[in-house]
Amino acid sequence: MTLKLIYPALAQILWTFVVLVIMFQRRKRAFANREIGLADIAVSTERYPDSARLAAANFSNQFETPVLFFALILIAIHVGATGYVMAALAWAYVATRVVHTLVHTGTNSLKQRALIFAAGIACLFFMWVGIVVAVL
Template sequence: MTHPLIVPMAAHVAWAAFLYVVLTAARAPAVWGVGRRADGSNPWSKLEPRISANLSNQFEWPLFFHVACVLLIITRDIGPVPQGLAWLFVVGRVLHSAVQIPIANVRLRGVVFTVNFLAVLALWAVVVARALGV
């Protein structure tokens, strides 16, 4: 039986892979000349740095998400709270991308990031509580 935290972890990995595909497509006009405008410019030039920054973000705070999940998987003691927090984190990462890439609203991005941040902190609280036998 698949551990319930594997699926949200895999969903985050799939999201990061998707962002790599999107970044490759956004860079294609500049790198390979595919999709250039008639004047030779890249139609994605404004979004490419945002996509790249968002992809980098997938390897910063999410590291703590994956470590917490692995620790919870090792304990084999899982309940609905960690599962819900894991999915909240994944949905938050997708929303973070949806805000950071096309909208670039820093205030809204901060709110969405806070959801991700708190979900991971709560996962770590579960890890520590279980380690202490609380």
């Protein structure tokens, strides 16, 4: 059943909205605390405090490798590669995106972020392998 893959795709979309809310709240807080004014960000967002900039960077990240994830989900459904292993890989990928956000907008440990990112890429790679195997 293809719903096994639809749910993690929907979860990734929901997570993107969650990150958008985090970014909005941090930007709103910067204005409320008078850390910045409208003139400060009229041309560039570099004047936002680090916490708001990290949230914005992470929001941008939600449109990078997740594009591959969504493509793989659609291709997997199309070719019938919708088994439990594919679903587990899809959920694992979403989990890496959530953890990546928590680290990126929290401690911002580059070492942790790199490991989490690599785990997510591995999930995408093995999803790709599963699709290739299904079409051979």
